[in-house]
Amino acid sequence: MTADGAGPTGAAVPEEAAFAQEVPRGEPILEVRDLVKHFPLTRGVLFKKQVGAVKAVDGVSFDLMQGETLGIVGESGCGKSTLAKVLMNLEPATGGSVRYKGEEISRLSGGALKAVRRNIQMVFQDPYTSLNPRMTVGDIIGEPFEIHPEVAPRGDRRKAVQDLLDVVGLNPEYINRYPHQFSGGQRQRIGIARGLALKPEIIICDEPVSALDVSVQAQVINLLEQLQGEFNLSYMFIAHDLSIVRHISDRVGVMYLGKMVEIGSDEQIYDHATHPYTQALLSAVPVPDPTARESRDRIVLTGDVPSPANPPSGCRFRTRCWKAQERCAVEVPPLAPPGWLSGPAFHDSACHFAAERESGEDVGSRP
Amino acid sequence: MDVVEVTGGGRENLVPGTPLLEVEDLHIEFHTQDGVAKAVNGVSYSVAAGETLAVLGESGSGKSVTAQAVMGILDMPPGKITAGRILFRGEDMLTMSPKLRRTVRGRRIAMIFQDALSALNPVLSVGYQLGEMFRVHQGLSRAEARAKAVELMERVRIPAAKQRVGDFPHQFSGGMRQRIMIAMALALEPDLIIADEPTTALDVTVQAQVMDLLAELQSEFNMGLILITHDLGVVADVADKIAVMYAGRIVETAPVHELYARPAHPYTRGLLDSIPRLDQKGQDLHAIKGLPPNLLSIPQGCAFNPRCDRVRDVCLTELPPLVPVADEEGAELPGRRSACHYWRETLHG
Numbered sequence: 001m002t003a004d005g006a007g008p009t010g011a012a013v014p015e016e017a018a019f020a021q022e023v024p025r026g027e028p029i030l031e032v033r034d035l036v037k038h039f040p041l042t043r044g045v046l047f048k049k050q051v052g053a054v055k056a057v058d059g060v061s062f063d064l065m066q067g068e069t070l071g072i073v074g075e076s077g078c079g080k081s082t083l084a085k086v087l088m089n090l091e092p093a094t095g096g097s098v099r100y101k102g103e104e105i106s107r108l109s110g111g112a113l114k115a116v117r118r119n120i121q122m123v124f125q126d127p128y129t130s131l132n133p134r135m136t137v138g139d140i141i142g143e144p145f146e147i148h149p150e151v152a153p154r155g156d157r158r159k160a161v162q163d164l165l166d167v168v169g170l171n172p173e174y175i176n177r178y179p180h181q182f183s184g185g186q187r188q189r190i191g192i193a194r195g196l197a198l199k200p201e202i203i204i205c206d207e208p209v210s211a212l213d214v215s216v217q218a219q220v221i222n223l224l225e226q227l228q229g230e231f232n233l234s235y236m237f238i239a240h241d242l243s244i245v246r247h248i249s250d251r252v253g254v255m256y257l258g259k260m261v262e263i264g265s266d267e268q269i270y271d272h273a274t275h276p277y278t279q280a281l282l283s284a285v286p287v288p289d290p291t292a293r294e295s296r297d298r299i300v301l302t303g304d305v306p307s308p309a310n311p312p313s314g315c316r317f318r319t320r321c322w323k324a325q326e327r328c329a330v331e332v333p334p335l336a337p338p339g340w341l342s343g344p345a346f347h348d349s350a351c352h353f354a355a356e357r358e359s360g361e362d363v364g365s366r367p
Numbered sequence: 368m369d370v371v372e373v374t375g376g377g378r379e380n381l382v383p384g385t386p387l388l389e390v391e392d393l394h395i396e397f398h399t400q401d402g403v404a405k406a407v408n409g410v411s412y413s414v415a416a417g418e419t420l421a422v423l424g425e426s427g428s429g430k431s432v433t434a435q436a437v438m439g440i441l442d443m444p445p446g447k448i449t450a451g452r453i454l455f456r457g458e459d460m461l462t463m464s465p466k467l468r469r470t471v472r473g474r475r476i477a478m479i480f481q482d483a484l485s486a487l488n489p490v491l492s493v494g495y496q497l498g499e500m501f502r503v504h505q506g507l508s509r510a511e512a513r514a515k516a517v518e519l520m521e522r523v524r525i526p527a528a529k530q531r532v533g534d535f536p537h538q539f540s541g542g543m544r545q546r547i548m549i550a551m552a553l554a555l556e557p558d559l560i561i562a563d564e565p566t567t568a569l570d571v572t573v574q575a576q577v578m579d580l581l582a583e584l585q586s587e588f589n590m591g592l593i594l595i596t597h598d599l600g601v602v603a604d605v606a607d608k609i610a611v612m613y614a615g616r617i618v619e620t621a622p623v624h625e626l627y628a629r630p631a632h633p634y635t636r637g638l639l640d641s642i643p644r645l646d647q648k649g650q651d652l653h654a655i656k657g658l659p660p661n662l663l664s665i666p667q668g669c670a671f672n673p674r675c676d677r678v679r680d681v682c683l684t685e686l687p688p689l690v691p692v693a694d695e696e697g698a699e700l701p702g703r704r705s706a707c708h709y710w711r712e713t714l715h716g
Binding site: 075076183185186213214215216217218219221222225226240242243244246247266280281284285286287288289290291292293298300301302303304305 | 425426526540541542543570571572573574575576578579597598599600601602603604606623624627628637638639641642643647648651652653654655656658659674
């Protein structure tokens with residue numbers, strides 16, 4: 001792997017083979033540093049003048065380790081889907097860096113960029129709109145091979161597609177059917193098969209089960225877990241269902257208004273959250289246990305998420321936070337382990353007053 | 368029939384426990400190009416004042432169609448009510464005069480929809496839409512209706528209601544729009560509110576606000592509430608009793624605590640088991656195998672039989688009736704019913 005700063009040496013444009021190298025398990029495969037994505041707000045028709053920006057992602061840093069599942073949770077508008085798009089290089093980043101196996105993605109072009117893209121794939125939320133209704137399942141799953149013919153030579157494609165259908169638990173004979181002939185859960189399996197086609201190392205799942213029926217969600221989650229073991233995949237799992245995220249994730253990051261506010265192992269986040277937003281989010285999740293109704297210690301946040309075009313100064317959560325003080329309006333809290341905490345509470349948390357909830361009760365867990 | 372009795376503003380006679388709505392053996396079909404889809408096949412449930420009934424089911428289970436029939440907003444055709452009664456305070460709404468039916472549905476029963484942005488008219492201000500009900504049903508003037516609209520918006524805690532009454536739906540956030548929907552439903556002080564997935568489109572922190580508001584207003588007015596949802600978490604939080612629907616039938620009814628503690632139908636058990644639990648980390652979830660049925664060809668016998676692990680021969684041929692459920696000693700459990708041939712094994716085994 002290339003060392004830091006070795007990028008702009010010109011001649012060292014990595015060939016596709018450069019990424020064939022395996023990253024040892026538990027080492028970072030994707031390193032994200034201060035990633036920024038602003039969407040400009042313009043005024044005027046002919047001479048577009050920028051009058052501001054929607055700060056969808058505003059300085060996010062984290063590592064995705066080889067073989068792990070990193071869950072990203074947050075409410076709508078917090079920037080989690082934009083983050084996925086920037087990582088996929090579907091949207092150019094405004095600033096910051098994304099390193100895949102030590103190589104800066106935004107600086108790549110041509111064959112090297114193509115190789116990176118092959119290795120980072122995505123599974124989308126809505127299996128009803130993310131599959132082309134005029135293409136057969138075989139064409140949908142086989143389309144990635146058109147762009148990357150080296151993965152499956154022309155003659156082998158049909159076989160490759162049938163193998164993929166089998167892997168995701170669909171009948172290989174369905175290869176000539178159209179998406180409308182499948183149920184939601186089956187369509188999501190088709191989307192997963194397409195994501196697997198190029199044998200990627202990283203799959204970014206953007207709300208992969210939220211459009212599915214409850215009884216089918218568990219099937220798809222099981223499939224994703226099984227595939228991870230089989231193909232040694234690293235997942236970034238973006239979702240708003242906190243219980244599913246806890247089930248599937250090794251580590252969890254919590255986003256609010258374009259910032260990562262807390263990140264840690266699933267236990268650290270769910271049982272020892274120190275950021276007030278994480279605590280409120282966890283306490284608001286309805287627990288499927290009626291006996292917990294009376295004992296619940298729910299933090300009901302007032303108001304709505306502020307506009308990302310005009311986020312509050314300092315800590316972005318301060319307008320809805322019960323701990324907010326003057327300092328929060330001036331100083332942006334860094335995402336770092338708070339020095340005054342220890343044990344499982346000692347993990348990255350972007351709060352000046354980070355602390356576990358007083359009652360210490362386990363508000364996020366299932367019965 | 369005494370029109371005044373049904374349509375009057377009888378808020379004070381809403382005593383908790385008074386039966387409000389009884390749906391009896393309702394059957395609804397949809398005539399489509401591909402055949403007849405049997406969406407609802409003999410659904411019966413009831414709600415009393417002050418009570419919250421949760422109707423739990425997946426898409427296609429018939430939970431929303433039943434509610435639409437109650438509200439009279441079922442698209443007919445292609446929909447058709449082929450049998451059954453819908454009694455509101457003892458009067459059958461399917462046979463009463465259309466004029467009377469309209470007043471009952473407008474004033475006494477209100478509905479909250481899932482997607483507030485598409486349920487509100489985008490080209491009219493929310494103040495106009497809220498006030499419209501007072502103008503139509505109570506004959507108030509525009510100024511009076513507007514004042515009432517502000518009052519309602521304050522009641523559902525829209526900040527700066529006076530300034531925002533002239534704003535249009537797109538100028539509000541998702542949570543606020545849903546609160547405006549609730550305000551609209553409450554405007555005429557109905558006896559019964561039907562909420563169809565009221566928080567599904569909302570974020571969890573906003574969902575908590577909306578559900579709290581709904582529960583608070585319900586207990587204040589002793590309204591009946593039918594909550595239609597697929598979310599087992601929301602149900603556990605607010606419901607008194609639950610009806611679980613599958614393929615157009617109620618497969619289990621139970622008081623909320625008992626349903627979660629000891630389900631008496633394999634489908635309910637499957638749903639509860641598929642929720643991720645802490646001790647299951649790193650293991651497979653207990654998923655229900657197979658797919659929800661196609662309403663054009665509901666399986667013979669018990670509709671759940673292709674997905675059930677307890678399936679036996681009788682399940683393939685005989686439709687299990689919704690029968691009362693008893694404990695080990697044979698004493699009937701109040702409010703509990705199950706439509707499974709083997710409810711004993713499911714409940715006790």
